Amino acid sequence: MRGVVFLVFDGMKMLDVTGPAEVFAEANLAGADYTIRYVSASGEPVTTSVGIRLPVDGTADDVAEADTVIVSGGDALPKLPIPTDLVEAIRVLQGRARRLVSICTGSFALAAAGVLSGRRATTHWRVAEKLARAHPDVQVEADALFVEDEGVFTSAGVSAGMDLALALVEQDHGPDLARTVARNLVMFMQRPGGQSQFSAPLQIRRPRTPALREVVDLVSAQPALDHSARTLAARVGVSSRHLARLFANELGTTPARYVEQVRLDHAKALLDAGHGVAQTAREAGFGSSETMRRVFVARFGASPSEYRARMSTSVGLRS
Known part of the structure; x- marks a missing residue:
């Protein structure tokens, strides 16, 4: 089984989690082998951007090993210092995961944890310049849908997180299964990471x-x-x-x-x-x-x- 762990926090963007999670869940219906868990820094449920309380399965310390760890975005991340407990949770999970992923402004949390130092990365177009200013050691590719650099994946906002999740499914299980997922979710199969965030x-x-x-x-x-x-x-x-x-x-x-x-x-x-x-x-x-x-x-x-x-x-x- 391929363990997918979402690290969530108060104010997280709901679709940054549910969008990619649906891609992995749909992949399971087509024959994939993902397990999906949700953890928070405190182990307590979190309140999402739409006001829904999301239960979690524990803390980062409860994750012994994971195939993929995904850090969602949130509107507050580019504005405030990243909470210390969130940064520490990322560092814990980084050492226990094969792939580390951020969706949208989750890249700010990865950068605060030092994960993106010396790497290429992207984020939502509105805050790409802010990420580059705050972290000059990160090579920000402001217009890309998603970017991979040595096992660390970052994406632009909302729907780009689903594009990245679909790319990970194809990487794991091949193009035929990924194509089935794309059809079932009425997604575009061909949205490469280097494609512009905008037409x-x-x-x-x-x-x-x-x-x-x-x-x-x-x-x-x-x-x-x-x-x-x-x-x-x-x-x-x-x-x-x-x-x-x-x-x-x-x-x-x-x-x-x-x-x-x-x-x-x-x-x-x-x-x-x-x-x-x-x-x-x-x-x-x-x-x-x-x-x-x-x-x-x-x-x-x-x-x-x-x-x-x-x-x-x-x-x-x-x-």
């Missing part, structure tokens, strides 16, 4: 102007269409100059840059799913493999083929 539409505010909203929705839905500034402007009945002003004023970018970013997001998703470079270039709207290659090299320092190879290990665990 282009999520990085921008919803445009106020109806014409700009129509353009943004069209580009996002059908990136392979002709999306030159002139074509987009004609579609919504404005001049190219006026459309450029709308993009600059509301989104802080140009039509061309926005279209390129959406196409990049689409191309990365297709490559992550195993599509060929030529097919990806067509479906993402780049037109040719060479055009897409130039954009990838300029943005990522790697060709599409190199990007796909880099992301093909498991479901994106980075080592």
